[in-house]
Amino acid sequence: MVKEQNKSKRSADVLKFLAWVVGIVLLNIVATNYFFRLDLTEDKRYTIAPVTKQMLGGLESEVVVDVYLEGDFPAGFKRLQQSVRETLDEFRIYADGNLRYNFIDPNEITDEKQRKEFITTLAQKGIMPTNLHATEDGKQVERLVFPGAVVKYNGKETAVSLLKGNLAASPDERLNQSVEGIEYELASAIRKVALPENKIIGYITGQGELEMQYATDLLGSLQEYYRVAMGDLDQIPTLKDLDLIIVAKPTSEFSEADKYKIDQFIMQGGKAVFFVDPLNANLDSAAAGTFALPYNLNLDDLFFRYGARLNPTLIMDLNSGFIPVVTGYLGDRPQTEMINWRFYPLLNTFSKHPITRNLDAVYSKFVSTIDTVKAEGIRKTPLLFTSRYSRILEPPVPITLEEARMEVNPEQFQAGPQPVGYLLEGSFPSLFRNRRAPEGVQDTEVIEEGVPTKIAVFSDGDLVRNDINSRTGQPYELGFDRFNNVTFANRELALNTIHYLLDSEGLINVRAKEIELRPLDKVRVKEEKTYWQMLNLVAPIVLLGLFGVTRFYLRKRRYERF
Numbered sequence: 001m002v003k004e005q006n007k008s009k010r011s012a013d014v015l016k017f018l019a020w021v022v023g024i025v026l027l028n029i030v031a032t033n034y035f036f037r038l039d040l041t042e043d044k045r046y047t048i049a050p051v052t053k054q055m056l057g058g059l060e061s062e063v064v065v066d067v068y069l070e071g072d073f074p075a076g077f078k079r080l081q082q083s084v085r086e087t088l089d090e091f092r093i094y095a096d097g098n099l100r101y102n103f104i105d106p107n108e109i110t111d112e113k114q115r116k117e118f119i120t121t122l123a124q125k126g127i128m129p130t131n132l133h134a135t136e137d138g139k140q141v142e143r144l145v146f147p148g149a150v151v152k153y154n155g156k157e158t159a160v161s162l163l164k165g166n167l168a169a170s171p172d173e174r175l176n177q178s179v180e181g182i183e184y185e186l187a188s189a190i191r192k193v194a195l196p197e198n199k200i201i202g203y204i205t206g207q208g209e210l211e212m213q214y215a216t217d218l219l220g221s222l223q224e225y226y227r228v229a230m231g232d233l234d235q236i237p238t239l240k241d242l243d244l245i246i247v248a249k250p251t252s253e254f255s256e257a258d259k260y261k262i263d264q265f266i267m268q269g270g271k272a273v274f275f276v277d278p279l280n281a282n283l284d285s286a287a288a289g290t291f292a293l294p295y296n297l298n299l300d301d302l303f304f305r306y307g308a309r310l311n312p313t314l315i316m317d318l319n320s321g322f323i324p325v326v327t328g329y330l331g332d333r334p335q336t337e338m339i340n341w342r343f344y345p346l347l348n349t350f351s352k353h354p355i356t357r358n359l360d361a362v363y364s365k366f367v368s369t370i371d372t373v374k375a376e377g378i379r380k381t382p383l384l385f386t387s388r389y390s391r392i393l394e395p396p397v398p399i400t401l402e403e404a405r406m407e408v409n410p411e412q413f414q415a416g417p418q419p420v421g422y423l424l425e426g427s428f429p430s431l432f433r434n435r436r437a438p439e440g441v442q443d444t445e446v447i448e449e450g451v452p453t454k455i456a457v458f459s460d461g462d463l464v465r466n467d468i469n470s471r472t473g474q475p476y477e478l479g480f481d482r483f484n485n486v487t488f489a490n491r492e493l494a495l496n497t498i499h500y501l502l503d504s505e506g507l508i509n510v511r512a513k514e515i516e517l518r519p520l521d522k523v524r525v526k527e528e529k530t531y532w533q534m535l536n537l538v539a540p541i542v543l544l545g546l547f548g549v550t551r552f553y554l555r556k557r558r559y560e561r562f
Contacts, residue, residue, distance in 0.1 A: 208251030249461025307375030
């Protein structure tokens with residue numbers, strides 16, 4: 001009887017073993033033919049966007065990513081380093097073998113001369129070293145790190161900064177913003193070198209817009225992604241061959257024919273970005289004293305029909321940039337001092353839109369207010385604002401350097417945050433509805449109701465104006481403040497806006513990714529450090545011992561019956 005029971009048990013064990021083997025084989029077959037990954041995190045931090053997967057799947061050759069985030073870092077930078085590694089691991093899976101990455105530590109180069117040459121090369125590529133200050137075990141530590149990467153594809157390469165975010169945020173928040181933006185920054189760099197766009201951007205001239213030398217950085221940056229054409233609006237019969245137009249700081253009047261071309265371009269689904277100054281104001285005339293008066297651009301009715309109104313006002317803001325002002329003389333040499341110039345607001349309040357999410361401060365000059373008006377079916381999204389300590393001035397506005405020297409009266413700066421940029425989306429009604437086409441245009445059949453499209457309007461033409469180095473004649477980087485040696489996010493704002501308008505369902509939406517920051521209580525960590533260390537060391541051993549004793553007891557009890 002006992003032998004029969006043992007034989008039956010052995011048969012059952014063999015059958016169970018075979019069932020497990022067959023199950024495992026079938027599971028491997030299914031996993032081989034049907035690829036899937038599960039992200040069990042609440043904020044889906046390891047999930048790659050479908051548009052990124054599609055882009056990676058379309059790579060025809062190998063992409064090589066050299067990451068310069070290797071070395072011994074504090075916890076915050078280790079998290080950034082680990083997030084970059086994890087993201088590239090995910091990229092490699094969806095790239096089907098067409099992506100390889102290397103982590104490189106520039107500090108490992110022992111030869112000082114070679115190390116300096118290597119750092120210079122990285123700087124020329126756009127990867128600037130960062131002097132990292134961090135706290136470890138209550139002590140301040142300092143390291144030189146290179147938070148960037150170089151993406152290479154078929155002989156082309158581009159640099160990408162991995163330390164992004166708003167400088168006004170705390171170090172932990174900025175690192176978290178950087179982690180949130182890793183997928184977008186890397187995917188955008190891969191797209192730039194591997195999958196160039198064929199869309200055409202038209203830079204409109206003919207109405208006193210920014211000259212080429214002042215738009216060099218903007219147009220050069222756009223050419224890395226798109227084809228860019230320049231043309232006088234008066235000489236262009238139609239805009240239908242373009243995908244997007246840029247109107248940057250016009251200073252003279254638009255004719256009815258010019259407005260008709262823009263209007264009909266938008267009716268046919270074209271996109272447009274307007275950087276417009278409602279008032280004529282500049283710093284060069286401030287020394288002698290002048291008044292800011294409205295431009296006559298003849299664009300008010302066009303914007304009004306589309307749902308926006310650019311007001312002929314100027315905003316002063318206590319959160320603003322600095323300019324050098326002569327405060328006295330030492331012998332025959334003028335003595336200058338950097339003084340707060342409240343007509344140059346620093347825009348550091350943004351909506352949670354993919355265009356402006358985690359954006360650093362934007363430098364504006366003589367910016368005006370924007371209102372929205374009723375426009376059926378148009379969605380209006382404010383993008384950026386002045387600070388709450390702002391003041392609105394009606395024309396004529398005196399522009400003089402004496403204002404910079406005046407004592408501030410806080411009661412005058414209570415206007416609150418003022419929107420200075422709007423995104424308008426929908427099917428726009430034509431300005432020329434129920435009207436005849438103006439003389440001098442080629443297409444006289446008026447399209448009165450447009451197809452869904454998008455436009456963006458900013459009340460500052462200088463947002464996309466780069467300065468010129470007076471000694472070399474070379475253009476500065478867009479957003480670079482030569483007086484304070486600081487680079488603001490003007491270029492990123494312009495590029496994000498254009499990326500969104502041209503591909504609102506594309507990579508730009510990856511910027512909306514949000515990872516919740518869950519910081520530890522530093523006081524409790526310091527106080528309870530020993531307790532938690534002992535718990536993590538001793539508890540697993542105790543649990544393992546209890547499991548072993550319990551299992552031994554159960555086995556003994558089970559087999560004692562035989």
